[in-house]
Amino acid sequence: MSAVLQADGLGKRYRRRWALTDCTLRIPSGRVVGLVGPNGAGKSTLLNLAVGLLTPTRGRIDVLDAPPALGPAELARVGFMAQETPTYSGLSVADHLRMGARLNPGWDRKLAEDRIAQLGLDPAQRAGKLSAGQRAQLALTVAVAKRPELLILDEPVASLDPLARRQFLQGLMEVVAEQGVTVVLSSHLIADLERVCDHLIVLIASRVRLAGDVDQLLATHHLLTGPRRDPERLQAGQQVVSASHTDRQSTLLVRTDEPILDPAWTVEPVGLEDLVLAYMSPEPTGRGGLTGVPR
């Protein structure tokens, strides 16, 4: 399977602070990729590196087998929607489409106009007068109508109310179904990502903590509950992601490719949200209560 984005030892430093460190990644094509992590983890930095708005301090990144934004041909293949749904408030909806057509050689005018009609937007309306949800839909229309192979969206739904968020994701998924475009979107709304993403990257403190296909991640993580015991003494190949203990009981989130054989454990599947949150919590130091035990 070919990769749409490949990073090797990628790092970015702003003055003295590293925003991204030693990032090695491979994003397969045809996926809807969720990029999650706490604020300041490096999500926007990674996305800005991917579209060529930033240059790496270390390592390298290739997008569609070429350095990002190498030339007009490379630029045409990637659509980008920056944070805060960028539109020009003084320009009308129709102006945005005209501008898109002027700036993008592969502009799909019919697609753009159909989408605007389907959304019920008035072409004469100024972007500044649109609701946040409508502005996001306009920005998505401009990004999609250039017919990119890769669509990169930085927190596209963060500022939207739940209804506008759902409508935006419905529109985005229609685009994926129709065009088969690969999507990378960052968000900290894991419930939304759970519906739309089939690949997940967890970025924490400027490092990639977890990456993989969602099906695979869910199949290899299990929640174990049983009599209290030392997580050090587990079946080989079981990696403890998080652990919490009471006097009598241990609750462990483990990652393993093997079946759990120990009959002392009650084994349950883990939802994506719990899985991500477990990785976001401080790393287990071998034993001791770390998640779910605030004391």
Place this chain on the structure above:
Amino acid sequence: MEWVLVIEFHLDTRSGVSPYRQIVDQVRRALRLGLLNEGDQLPTIKEVVGQLAINPNTVLKAYKELEHTGLVAPRPGVGTFVTATLRDGSLAAHGPLRRELVRWLAKARRAGLDEESIEALFRDAFRAGAEQDIA
């Protein structure tokens, strides 16, 4: 011909059941209840994702599984159509069985069983019955 949307899917994200499985189950249920019949068209992938805001691959996976079990078949460029039914002629018997079951449930409640105990009892009896069938 006027096109009619035959069924609409819904998603319970708190159930713990994967979205793909929920779609498969909803089609099977509709087939069993006679809501879907041979020749009916399933919603297109674009329609489903436009309605549920889910990944198209999830719908594709569900339709592939239904195809694999011989319940639906794709017509290239048109959509996915129902090719078999899960109605087994037992539909007529549903009414009387249901009435009997309601009576039985009332009896169980009078005997002091709560919902959990009733479910546990049903499962237990169901399992015992299945084991007898095998033996």
